[in-house]
Amino acid sequence: MAKYRHEVLAVVLRAADGEQARLKVLVRRREHEPFAGELALPSGPVEVDESMEDAVTRHLASQLGLAGLAHREQLETYSDPERDPFERTIATAYLGLVPSDAELSLVSEAVWVDVTDLPEMAFDHHLVIESALKRLRGKFSYTNIAFALAPAEFTMASLRGIYEAALGHEVDVTNLLRVLQRRGQIERVGTLAGSGARGGRPPSTWKFTSNEYQVTDPFAALGPGRRTTV
Amino acid sequence: MAKYRHEVLAVVLRAADGEQARLKVLVRRREHEPFAGELALPSGPVEVDESMEDAVTRHLASQLGLAGLAHREQLETYSDPERDPFERTIATAYLGLVPSDAELSLVSEAVWVDVTDLPEMAFDHHLVIESALKRLRGKFSYTNIAFALAPAEFTMASLRGIYEAALGHEVDVTNLLRVLQRRGQIERVGTLAGSGARGGRPPSTWKFTSNEYQVTDPFAALGPGRRTTV
DNA sequence: CCAAAAGTGTTGTCTTTACACCCATGG
DNA sequence: CCATGGGTGTAAAGACAACACTTTTGG
Numbered sequence: 001m002a003k004y005r006h007e008v009l010a011v012v013l014r015a016a017d018g019e020q021a022r023l024k025v026l027v028r029r030r031e032h033e034p035f036a037g038e039l040a041l042p043s044g045p046v047e048v049d050e051s052m053e054d055a056v057t058r059h060l061a062s063q064l065g066l067a068g069l070a071h072r073e074q075l076e077t078y079s080d081p082e083r084d085p086f087e088r089t090i091a092t093a094y095l096g097l098v099p100s101d102a103e104l105s106l107v108s109e110a111v112w113v114d115v116t117d118l119p120e121m122a123f124d125h126h127l128v129i130e131s132a133l134k135r136l137r138g139k140f141s142y143t144n145i146a147f148a149l150a151p152a153e154f155t156m157a158s159l160r161g162i163y164e165a166a167l168g169h170e171v172d173v174t175n176l177l178r179v180l181q182r183r184g185q186i187e188r189v190g191t192l193a194g195s196g197a198r199g200g201r202p203p204s205t206w207k208f209t210s211n212e213y214q215v216t217d218p219f220a221a222l223g224p225g226r227r228t229t230v
Numbered sequence: 231m232a233k234y235r236h237e238v239l240a241v242v243l244r245a246a247d248g249e250q251a252r253l254k255v256l257v258r259r260r261e262h263e264p265f266a267g268e269l270a271l272p273s274g275p276v277e278v279d280e281s282m283e284d285a286v287t288r289h290l291a292s293q294l295g296l297a298g299l300a301h302r303e304q305l306e307t308y309s310d311p312e313r314d315p316f317e318r319t320i321a322t323a324y325l326g327l328v329p330s331d332a333e334l335s336l337v338s339e340a341v342w343v344d345v346t347d348l349p350e351m352a353f354d355h356h357l358v359i360e361s362a363l364k365r366l367r368g369k370f371s372y373t374n375i376a377f378a379l380a381p382a383e384f385t386m387a388s389l390r391g392i393y394e395a396a397l398g399h400e401v402d403v404t405n406l407l408r409v410l411q412r413r414g415q416i417e418r419v420g421t422l423a424g425s426g427a428r429g430g431r432p433p434s435t436w437k438f439t440s441n442e443y444q445v446t447d448p449f450a451a452l453g454p455g456r457r458t459t460v
Numbered sequence: 461c462c463a464a465a466a467g468t469g470t471t472g473t474c475t476t477t478a479c480a481c482c483c484a485t486g487g
Numbered sequence: 488c489c490a491t492g493g494g495t496g497t498a499a500a501g502a503c504a505a506c507a508c509t510t511t512t513g514g
Contacts, residue, residue: 003278006236006320048233048318052309077307077322079282088278090236092307141449156466163452171452174467175504179451182502199513200465219371221409221447221476222393222401386493404494405477412475430492431484451503 004088008055009043009125011075011132012066012096014112015149021100021161024112025129027121028064034086035122039111041129043091056094064110069096071148071213075132083124093128095135100162101151116168140166142217144185147208155193155203159186183216184209234318238285239273239355241305241362242296242326244342245379251330251391254342255359257351258294264316265352269341271359273321286324294340299326301378301443305362313354323358325365330392331381346398370396372447374415377438385423385433389416413446414439 012026027039044059046052053072060066075093083089098104113119115133118126139145140163149162156173163171180186189205242256257269274289276282283302290296305323313319328334343349345363348356369375370393379392386403393401410416419435 004236006234046309046320049311051311052307052320074306076304077282079276079322081279081281090276090282092309138449141451167452172504172506174506176452177467179503198464199511200463201467201511203466217451219368221371222397222406402477402479404479407494409476428486428491430486430490431494433493 004090005045005084006090006092007043007045008052008059009041009078009091009093009128010056010060010096011041011093011129012060012069012098013115013132013136013149014098014102015100015162015165016112017100017158017161021158021165023115023133023165025115025118026064026066026106027111027113027125028109029111030122034084038122039113039119039125040122041093041125052092052094056096060096063107065105065107066098066110068098068102069148070099070102070211071095071097071145073213075128075135078124078128080124093132095132097145097148099151100149137167142215142219144183144208144210144214144216147185147211148213150208153189153191153205153207155205157203159206185216234320235275235314236320236322237273237275238282238289239271239308239321239323239358240286240290240326241271241323241359242290242299242328243345243362243366243379244328244332245330245392245395246342247330247388247391251388251395253345253363253395255345255348256294256296256336257341257343257355258339259341260352264314268352269343269349269355270352271323271355282322282324286326290326293337295335295337296328296340298328298332299378300329300332300441301325301327301375303443305358305365308354308358310354323362325362327375327378329381330379367397372445372449374413374438374440374444374446377415377441378443380438383419383421383435383437385435387433389436415446 014024014026016022016024026042028042030036030038030040042060042063044055044063046055050058052074056072073095075095077090077092079090081088083091115129118129121129136145146159146162146166149166150159156177160171160173160176163176185208186206187209189207191205192202193205194202244254244256246252246254257271260266260268260270272290272293274285274293276285280288282304286302303325305325307320307322309320311318345359348359366375376389376392376396379396380389386407390401390403390406393406415438416436417439419437421435422432423435
């Protein structure tokens with residue numbers, strides 16, 4: 001039938017906390033040619049009787065021992081005939097997000113790489129990651145997608161770190177709080193976290209009101225008025 | 231190698247002018263099983279040595295005699311194993327836009343169908359069209375994509391019709407003009423069009439400042455301030 | 461008491477909608 | 488001169504960024 005392979009590619013992201021939160025992407029070192037020994041995104045073929053979504057889940061589990069993405073969505077499909085020098089391969093990329101408090105038991109080949117300092121990568125995987133980051137950045141602005149990177153409960157300071165890591169620029173905590181409150185994305189949890197290392201007022205903890213992906217700020221320009229309830 | 235087909239699907243849209251502009255999608259009647267005799271989106275296989283973009287262009291030209299899309303972009307890739315009852319097929323959908331003043335010489339099998347009143351369609355093509363419309367609606371709000379549906383020169387009234395057809399709701403001409411002017415999307419052409427059938431002041435004509443797809447109103451929430459030029 | 465961090469109040473700017481009003485033309 | 492549509496002016500509402508100010512902790 002077809003004379004080429006169709007595979008899925010996964011761009012799995014995670015926010016590693018620390019002084020300044022960093023966004024990490026999950027890659028593994030290739031064992032076989034082409035590009036043996038180089039870093040590449042997890043990938044694998046789609047079987048005749050499975051959807052691409054099932055294939056992504058299956059390959060992530062079998063290759064890296066990863067289960068339980070908080071969010072998964074399809075990205076572009078890459079079809080340049082030259083993208084795989086070994087055999088013609090069409091690849092559909094997926095974005096996967098892992099909460100920062102998830103307990104993972106990955107195989108030893110798995111490597112988390114900082115997205116701000118990507119190494120050389122096999123195939124066009126560099127492009128794929130860039131594209132995934134661009135998509136993620138957009139969604140941070142008008143959806144509640146941060147729930148899929150944030151832990152179940154968090155302080156505004158740590159959430160700020162996640163936003164900064166994902167967006168790639170500074171974010172004002174004050175305004176972040178108010179934007180998310182206005183959109184109904186977050187709510188206060190009663191408890192207080194401990195004070196920081198150098199003292200200071202203890203922060204309250206927050207959680208996302210929903211763990212379902214939602215567009216909370218749909219594009220409105222030229223929209224039918226929101227004032228006059230139709 | 232693979233045990234299934236990979237094809238491209240095209241959702242080609244056009245604004246048919248008239249009293250009220252209508253958005254039309256290009257379909258054709260299938261000759262072969264499955265779904266012989268039913269309406270379906272133009273589609274076809276991807277060859278080993280061509281990209282999917284080339285395949286879309288090729289199939290549109292050979293099947294329907296269509297050339298010269300003003301805009302083309304990739305949509306989702308559909309991989310449900312059950313979506314083609316005959317043989318397993320993965321399909322990548324593309325959105326194509328045709329300006330309303332384009333001269334077309336389509337083959338007789340081609341049919342333009344109003345998107346607000348879609349007939350029964352083969353496979354999951356109904357879903358594909360819905361998804362394409364959703365994407366188009368979003369882009370009308372924050373990009374200059376209307377240039378690809380509008381004629382080279384137009385009056386604000388006729389552009390309003392295109393916006394209403396694409397967005398599916400009423401649009402205030404006054405505000406449309408100002409939004410597009412502020413974003414630098416349109417500019418006035420000197421000439422005046424003739425008055426309408428029942429008299430009235432003759433409208434001036436306008437054109438898009440660019441015929442390249444551009445994001446003119448990127449999402450800004452939580453963005454790095456636009457005031458302080460970094 | 462002071463530094464540090466959290467959280468609140470306030471202000472100014474920009475975008476968008478709604479709608480009143482003026483302008484130019486055909487009949 | 489009046490109906491018909493084109494076009495401009497303007498006000499009100501909302502969203503956002505910036506930043507000063509208050510609160511609560513550790514040392």
